Amino acid sequence: MTRSDAVRSGPVRYAVADRFARPRGVSPDDTRPAGAEVCPQLPSRLDAVMGRPRDRHPQGEDCLNLDVTTPARDAGKRPVMVWFHGGGFSSGAGLMDWYDGGALATEGDVVVVSVNYRLGALGYLCLDGVSEGNLGLYDQLEALRWVQANIAGYGGDPAQVTVFGQSAGALSILLLTRLPEARGLFRRAILQSAPLDIVTRSRTDAEDLGRMFAARLAAHAQGTDPADADPRTAEPATVLAAQRDTALAHAKCSGSTVEPPFGPVEGAGPLGSAGASPDAHVRGLDIMYGWNADDMTAFPGERGDPAELTRRMYAEPLGVLGERLERAGARVHAYRLDWRPAGSAFGATHCVELPLLLGSRAAWQTSPMLGHTPWHEVDALGRTLRAVWTSFARTGRPGTTVTPLVCGEVRRPGP
Template sequence: MTGREVYRSGPIRYAVAERFARPRPVPAHDTRPSGGEICPQPPSRLDAVMGPPLDRRPQGEDCLNLAVTTPARDAGARPVMVWFHGGGFSSGAGLMDWYDGGALATEGDVVVVAVNYRLGALGYLCLDGLSEGNLGLYDQLEALRWVRTHIAGYGGDPDDVTVFGQSAGALSIRLLLDLPEARGMFHRAILQSAPLAIASRPRAEAAALGRILLERLAVHAPGADPRTVSPAALLAAQRDTALAHRARSGSPLEPPFGPVPPADAAPGPHVRGMDLMYGWNADDMTAFPDDARDNRCDNGRDDARGRRRDGDPAGPTDRMYAEPLTALGKELVRAGARVHAYRLDWRPAGSEYGATHCLELPLLLGTRAAWRASPMLGDTRWEEVDELGRTVRAVWAAFARTGHPGTVRPPLVHHEVR
């Protein structure tokens, strides 16, 4: 990073919501400062890869908070980059130190907004009479409305907004492209390692999982109303539902609670005239060894972490990420978008995971302190991570500013999609 200072503001409450209800803007009379809560959640299933988060945030349902990082609170009208974190729709938070936008904001002269949204059953339970589903998605939409209204006061341009997200955050962006309500809220989008096959599930299947949740909740909190039961009991029932879903589906990658097709979605992505970029990491599936084994290549040469023993990228990565994303790219071009694609090929020395899922995150966001001892970084010194990160951050900032990634160098490979 350069020696320039950045202005950090947050946490800021961007919306309020009752349990299992859509979010709404913060009332004008509600002047309470944000407590900085993140959505109640279990430990991440990727702790072994990323390392557990080193910052501890209070968990609670007053969690619709965001943070803004900007080079200056002036009239600079800078490009705005709104971050939607991953975590399988069950863990993570925009307020985590992993997602500090200081380097990206400073080097790219952009405003970075990192968003919390509701997770798990609180965000994605879909069951008639209780929750319509997709509440986490509508939280993200409300955060974009906040950006449109307020970001000029933080040196940003509300008419130049790029959304970027990883994994579940990227899936969220894919679904927002279909929502008429989201049109005009952002102008460019970057989808990082989106497992498109699990972008959403049929409402009937989601409702069946919702009924399992209620059955398990009756065990953990007999007679309790799911609208008022403690978050701890809800998380316990959610854990049981996840185990039941895994036993039924056979996949550790697909979360028990996630989006359903939005009822008000338009047919096909509304992207005419938009700039979009998508990509994946060469060894994404090494983060999900059980799923890699379930989907091993026909020649049987995948090792236990989904890598080919000859060092080539795994077949599971191609099937889960490269092939579906490539098909999406062609669909977006047909729909009138200008589209670019990337692949991250960096394999850190001393890491058994290679170019794994989440590896681009410390190249974009966070600090030395946040990422220290992360297993996926292996033995790599932070100075090398930061130097590679400058290259990646420059590409993301150039895309946010112009719609084109500019000059792309290793560890990225780039091509324009036609």
């Protein structure tokens, strides 16, 4: 079977939502066609590393849709892999060609689902009387409920769901493991380069940023339609302008080029039970986590040696997380990707594993992080990585790996 043999269905609507409202799952008799919209967003902070996406999608708020790629729409009961993209909770989309699951589906005989969710202020604004926050996380929950109810019709097994995601997508998955509402919606999880220091912010800080956003929005609306001063009715372009201003002000105050202004908030919505153990629901899950050896070269604005920054931001916190999850009853594996593409100034940087797992030559051919490495070399290593990921989705174990991918099982520390 070749990649072109995979059946790609989408976009498929999994939910609808009014602005700043929780999503509502679509009923089986809802026949409205899903559009190809992605959440309104500004250009990615990582364009210099990943390149600009070669495909273009209309931006709009009717964006709660997903793609399904399957070897066949039959009764195959294949493992299902649900992808949550990264982008700092402010950019990206599951519909992008970067995230085409054709290779994973055909080589691993799995069903791949790639999800859009709300981003930036539209997904994570926390502002009294306007938005409770964490709406993007609610979207992801609703997408997983859609998978449970519908994936058998695409040749998938709803009892064999693995969620996998990178950066902000990996942080989302970690939060999903903490939610009782998500229990039973997936069996396995893969966390790729999750920057744990920014997994959530306090509700107080989020509300401060929400008020800052509202003030920036009002400033942009001066002399225009008064409705543009209200977050609930402002034009998307005005929302994005206020979001950009808030991000610049936040970066100046925090000194961080990694931490986004809008993201998951403790004590809001599904994360409201702050007193519960964060690992109370991981028992029995298979979890694989890892990072890239030079993750922090993607963020040149951060002061310090990239190797030391990568150790502090990724390696050490993820190691602590792995031991904690293992103690809580999860079966845990770790990996580190050391691949440094020839001719790349970034090395084994943040996002460099993405073209090894998802997308195609056409989607990734202008990506700076790949340097001048020929695509046949990218694809050859990609086959190795894809085999590891799909083995984990099928068995809970990554299987045999070779350099430059270093894998191991997390062992419980001794007394």
